[in-house]
Amino acid sequence: MTETLTAATWFWLLVPMPILIILSCITFVTENRKQRRNRS
C-alpha cells in the first residue's frame, strides 16, 4: 500500500498558511484603494 498524508494533514498543511498570503493580498488592495480615496 502506498503511504500518503491523511486528509486532515493535507488540510492543515495547505490551507491556513496560504490563506494568510491571500488575506494580505486582499488587504493590500483594499487599503491602497482607501488611501487613494482619502488623498483625492
Add this chain to the structure above:
Amino acid sequence: MTIPTLVTFLIYLVGMFVIGVIFYKMTNNLSDYVLGGRKLGGAVAALSAGASDMSSWLLLGLPGAMYLGGMSEIWLPIGLATGAYLNWQFMARRLRLYTEAAGDSITIPDFLENRFRDKSKLLRMVSAVFILIFFAFYASSGLVGGATLFQNSFGWDYTTALWIGVAVIITYTFLGGFLAVSWTDFFQGIIMFLALVIVPFVAISELGGWRETISAVGTVDPSHLDAFAGTSAIGIISLLAWGLGYFGQPHIITRFMAIRSEEEIPKARLIGMTWMVLSLFGAIFTGFVGIAYFSAAGEGGALADGSHETVFILFSQLLFNEWISGFLLAAILAAIMSTIDSQLLVSSSALAEDFYKGYLRPKASDLELVWVGRIGVVAIALIATVLAYNPDSTVLELVQYAWAGFGAVFGPVLLLALFWRRTTMGGALAGMLTGGVTVILWALPSEGIFALYELVPGFIFAGIAVIIVSLMQKPPNKEITEEFDKVDTM
C-alpha cells in the same frame, strides 16, 4: 574548510561589514542608532522584521523538529504565521502612529512611559529590565546556533566558534546601528529565503518526487504522515499559542515603529507574510524530506547520533557543490546574525535611552547616547556569550523561554495600551509583572495543566490584570485620552 566555502563565507561577512561602515556615517543621534530615524521602506521593514523574527530556529530548529516528529510539528509554524499576520494587521499601523504621537517614543519602555505620562518612571524601568533579562537568554540561543554551525561545518572548537560569531555580529551592529541591522537583515532575509526554497526542492527531486518522498517517510514511520499523531489538545494549543508571542517581541515590533509611513504597511505586510509562509514551508519540507533521506539508511542514518537540528547543514553538504554549500551555510549564519543583531540593538537602546538617559544623565548629548548604545551592544553581547558557553543547551528550549517571556510581559499590555482608552499606568504595570511572573512560575512544574506552554496563561493572566487594575483606578486624565482619540482619527 574548503576554499570555496571559505570564500563564500568571507564574501558574506565582508558584505555585512561594508553595510555597517556605510550606515556608521549616517548615524548622528540615538533615534538614528536605535530606530533609523523612522525612514524604513516597506520592503526592508518586512524582510528585516521577518529575518529578525526567524532565528536559527528556522533553518536548524524547525527542520530538526520536523525530522523527529514529522507532520505533527506543523502546528507551530501555523501558529507563528497566524500570529505574525495578526501582528501586522492590527498592531503595526497603530503602534507606528501612536509611538510618534506619544512624544516621538523610540523604544517600547519610552512609549509606555509617554503613553501613560508615568512620572515615576516605573514602567520604563520594569520594561527595560525585562528586555535586558529575556534578550540575554534569547541572544544566547542564537549564539549557541552559530557556534554549532561552525563546529559542525568546519570542525572548529565550540568556544572558538562562539567567540568568532560574537565578534562578527558586534562589529556591524556596533558601527551602523538600526539602519545597518535592518539592511543586513534585508539581505539576510533574501539569502535565507533562497536557501529554504533550494534545499527541499533539490532533496525531494533526489528522492524521485513528492509522492516518493511521502511514501519513503511512511515506510520509516507512518505516524510521521499524520498531523495529529502523538499529539494532545494541550500539545496542539501550546504550539499554536506561539503566535501570541508576536505582540510582545520588541525586536520585531520596533520595525513597525521605524517604518517610513503607515501607508507602507499594507505592502510590508504582503511582502513579509509571503516571505514568512514560503520560508516556513521550506523549513517544514527540509525536515520532512530528511526523514526519508537519512532515516532510510537505518537507525536515523547520518543523524542517528541525535544531531537532528543539523539536517539542513547535512543536506547542504551532501547535495550541493562547495560554492552553493558555502552559500547555504552562510544562510544559517544570516538567520542567526539577523536575529541577534536586532536583539542586541533593542537591549542597547534599553540601556542608553531607558537607563542612562532616563535615570543617570537626562541631558546627555546625542553623540554621548550613541556611544553608550554602542558600548551597550558590546556589554550585552558578552553576557549572552557567557550564557551560551554550555553547548548542550538546545536552541529551541532557550528561545521558548524568552519568546514566552516577551509575549506575556509586553503583548497584552501593548495591545490594551494601543486599543483600550481606559488602560491606566497601574494596569500596565500590573500586567507586565503578572505576565513575567506567570511565565517563570508556570514553567517550573511540567505535568498536567502545567504542560501547557507558559505563554498561554501568562498572556491571559496579564491581560486580565491590566483590565482589573485599570478599572479599579481612576480613569486616565484628559491629556492622555485626547492623545488616544487623536491617534484614533489618524
